[in-house]
Amino acid sequence: MTDHAVASSRAPLEVRGVSRRFEETVALSDVSFAVNAGELFGLVGPDGAGKTTLFRILTTLLVPDSGTATVLGLDVVRDLWAIRSRVGYMPGRFSLYPDLSVEENLSFFASVFGTSIDEGRAIIAPIYDQIEPFKDRRAGALSGGMKQKLALCCALVHCPEILFLDEPTTGVDAVSRREFWDLLGALKKSGLPILVSTAYMDEATRCDRVGLIQRGRILAVDAPAAIAARYPNPLIAVHANERHKLIQSLRDYQHAKSVYPFGDEVHYSDARAAKAMDDIVAELRTYLAGSGFTDLRVKPISAGVEDAFMELMGQPEATVRAAA
Amino acid sequence: MADRRSALHAFIVKEMRHILRDRQTLTILLLLPLAMVVLFGYALRNDITDVRLVVIDPTPDYATIALRNRFAGNPRFEIVATSQTPDLAEPLFRRGDADLALAFPPRFAESLSQGVPTRLLLVGDASDPNTGSTMAAYATAVITSYQTEIGATGQAVRIVPQLRMRFNPTLESVNLFVPGLIALVLTLITALMTSISLSREKERGTLEILLVSPLHPWQIILGKVMPYLLLALGNVATALLAAWAVFHVPFRGSLVLLLSASVLYSMVGLSLGVLIAALAPSQRAAMLAALAGTMLPNALLSGMIFPIASLPAWLRMVTYVVPARWFIVIARGIMLKGVGLTYLWKELAVLTVMLVVLLIAAVRSFKPRFA
Numbered sequence: 001m002t003d004h005a006v007a008s009s010r011a012p013l014e015v016r017g018v019s020r021r022f023e024e025t026v027a028l029s030d031v032s033f034a035v036n037a038g039e040l041f042g043l044v045g046p047d048g049a050g051k052t053t054l055f056r057i058l059t060t061l062l063v064p065d066s067g068t069a070t071v072l073g074l075d076v077v078r079d080l081w082a083i084r085s086r087v088g089y090m091p092g093r094f095s096l097y098p099d100l101s102v103e104e105n106l107s108f109f110a111s112v113f114g115t116s117i118d119e120g121r122a123i124i125a126p127i128y129d130q131i132e133p134f135k136d137r138r139a140g141a142l143s144g145g146m147k148q149k150l151a152l153c154c155a156l157v158h159c160p161e162i163l164f165l166d167e168p169t170t171g172v173d174a175v176s177r178r179e180f181w182d183l184l185g186a187l188k189k190s191g192l193p194i195l196v197s198t199a200y201m202d203e204a205t206r207c208d209r210v211g212l213i214q215r216g217r218i219l220a221v222d223a224p225a226a227i228a229a230r231y232p233n234p235l236i237a238v239h240a241n242e243r244h245k246l247i248q249s250l251r252d253y254q255h256a257k258s259v260y261p262f263g264d265e266v267h268y269s270d271a272r273a274a275k276a277m278d279d280i281v282a283e284l285r286t287y288l289a290g291s292g293f294t295d296l297r298v299k300p301i302s303a304g305v306e307d308a309f310m311e312l313m314g315q316p317e318a319t320v321r322a323a324a
Numbered sequence: 325m326a327d328r329r330s331a332l333h334a335f336i337v338k339e340m341r342h343i344l345r346d347r348q349t350l351t352i353l354l355l356l357p358l359a360m361v362v363l364f365g366y367a368l369r370n371d372i373t374d375v376r377l378v379v380i381d382p383t384p385d386y387a388t389i390a391l392r393n394r395f396a397g398n399p400r401f402e403i404v405a406t407s408q409t410p411d412l413a414e415p416l417f418r419r420g421d422a423d424l425a426l427a428f429p430p431r432f433a434e435s436l437s438q439g440v441p442t443r444l445l446l447v448g449d450a451s452d453p454n455t456g457s458t459m460a461a462y463a464t465a466v467i468t469s470y471q472t473e474i475g476a477t478g479q480a481v482r483i484v485p486q487l488r489m490r491f492n493p494t495l496e497s498v499n500l501f502v503p504g505l506i507a508l509v510l511t512l513i514t515a516l517m518t519s520i521s522l523s524r525e526k527e528r529g530t531l532e533i534l535l536v537s538p539l540h541p542w543q544i545i546l547g548k549v550m551p552y553l554l555l556a557l558g559n560v561a562t563a564l565l566a567a568w569a570v571f572h573v574p575f576r577g578s579l580v581l582l583l584s585a586s587v588l589y590s591m592v593g594l595s596l597g598v599l600i601a602a603l604a605p606s607q608r609a610a611m612l613a614a615l616a617g618t619m620l621p622n623a624l625l626s627g628m629i630f631p632i633a634s635l636p637a638w639l640r641m642v643t644y645v646v647p648a649r650w651f652i653v654i655a656r657g658i659m660l661k662g663v664g665l666t667y668l669w670k671e672l673a674v675l676t677v678m679l680v681v682l683l684i685a686a687v688r689s690f691k692p693r694f695a
């Protein structure tokens with residue numbers, strides 16, 4: 001996409017060199033990426049990485065110190081009001097009124113945007129159908145998963161042209177998280193571009209593309225599989241009887257590049273990128289058996305997104321940046 | 325524009341629901357003016373009836389009987405015990421069964437007739453000093469009138485007379501108090517409740533969604549304050565009714581003028597509430613700021629309880645910026661004197677200027693973005 005393209009054909013979201021600091025703290029530093037039409041884009045990073053600041057800039061709540069961002073071709077600083085009626089936003093904390101019922105919450109947010117539940121029904125139906133049986137229940141009495149669905153309905157009821165979801169799955173149980181991502185997948189099919197942030201790296205695979213953010217900087221932007229494929233070193237999953245001691249022993253191994261727990265296994269990456277995998281596995285097995293581990297399983301694996309992120313986040317500030 | 329009105333409408337409905345759902349707060353808000361009129365109305369009365377009197381008369385004679393009869397015939401006093409020795413009084417005081425003791429010296433009549441100064445001892449239950457001195461003053465009044473009547477010389481009965489007996493504060497204190505009470509209730513609902521409710525929205529994060537919507541700050545403010553304005557006016561009516569029904573406080577002026585002044589005063593309070601909420605970092609801070617910044621001056625620096633004239637000069641200057649001070653003058657003028665705009669325009673003008681300044685500050689402080 002070129003700069004000569006007319007506004008309507010531009011990416012629904014473009015961020016160029018956005019920086020923002022709060023007094024001495026740098027929240028965002030030269031952030032650039034774009035979300036394409038119909039794309040489910042995930043912003044993945046640990047707490048305090050700057051995700052919420054970025055969302056607030058994109059939803060016109062904060063002004064960047066430098067850089068520009070456009071949402072639906074509109075400038076986030078200049079076109080404040082035009083943007084506000086056309087985007088859907090679900091802030092980090094599910095912002096609902098606990099003393100109002102499900103239906104009253106939804107109907108209120110519909111009215112605020114000059115619409116009604118009935119008019120927005122088509123888009124929210126897949127989600128609202130699940131919570132409608134509880135429509136008279138007060139929002140404060142809902143479970144975390146249901147609150148999250150209600151908040152999503154409230155952000156969608158006015159048929160926004162782009163959806164911003166700031167850590168929608170934080171504090172929600174695993175089943176609800178999975179359901180929520182299924183819902184996002186369904187929404188994406190309607191062509192709605194979605195920017196969603198998460199601190200759970202396993203959720204990255206559910207996105208079309210992800211941007212990895214850490215300490216206010218974007219470390220990489222790409223499709224999850226492409227990010228995983230960039231993993232540079234041989235990677236081996238190890239399992240043994242004493243995991244804690246295993247991690248220590250592996251870290252002490254002379255060729256270890258990085259060692260970190262992963263589920264009930266430990267992922268070990270070897271510093272010798274050129275060495276044959278079979279040789280590394282054999283050497284490692286010998287080393288560990290010699291250290292007295294039993295119940296030993298050592299098998300080569302191909303890196304996942306999470307491994308790639310661990311690798312990227314472990315790097316110093318100078319980082320890989322993929323073209324958006 | 326039509327959708328905008330409906331957004332505002334929805335906001336007001338939502339706000340009403342918050343108020344109606346919070347039963348505890350609502351009950352307090354509705355009963356408060358009633359309870360305050362009644363409680364303060366009685367508490368602030370400087371007037372005391374049913375003083376339970378113990379008479380200690382070691383040597384009853386015609387003079388002591390005559391004075392005792394004065395007390396017996398006075399509706400303020402009730403003689404609960406008469407004794408020739410002082411031992412009886414102490415246990416009655418301790419049990420709280422007596423308020424005041426009147427002790428005659430021996431040979432009271434004889435002493436009077438000789439024209440020598442005669443001491444009468446009055447012992448009051450001064451656990452509440454104000455009540456004690458008031459009771460003593462009443463008793464002194466009875467004694468003085470007796471003394472005048474029997475034509476004794478001024479020295480015959482020596483009890484220091486107290487100034488308080490010259491007041492007749494029974495109903496007047498309530499009358500002066502009700503306008504101040506209306507101001508207090510209005511401040512409570514407008515400044516306190518609005519700032520709490522708005523800062524709650526901030527604290528819960530719902531304000532974040534409201535900001536990322538087509539709602540303009542003035543719509544949020546208006547939607548927030550309208551229900552409280554209605555509630556406040558309802559409370560003015562309750563307070564007036566209670567004052568009239570319980571204490572027969574007169575209402576001599578124009579009700580329309582008083583309600584209009586109440587709306588003006590409420591809007592001052594609402595602007596303050598919005599301003600406080602915008603500046604306070606949390607709900608708790610907003611509540612404390614509203615209490616300290618509006619309720620306290622309203623109660624102490626408005627002339628509601630302590631006359632402004634009795635304040636030191638520098639505090640008197642401070643009262644000029646207390647909105648309640650002006651409102652109380654207006655409300656007292658309308659209710660007690662029955663005066664109209666001709667006499668109250670100055671106070672109304674002061675409130676209007678305050679409203680304009682605070683409203684501008686409030687709307688400006690309520691930004692469409694985060695800092």
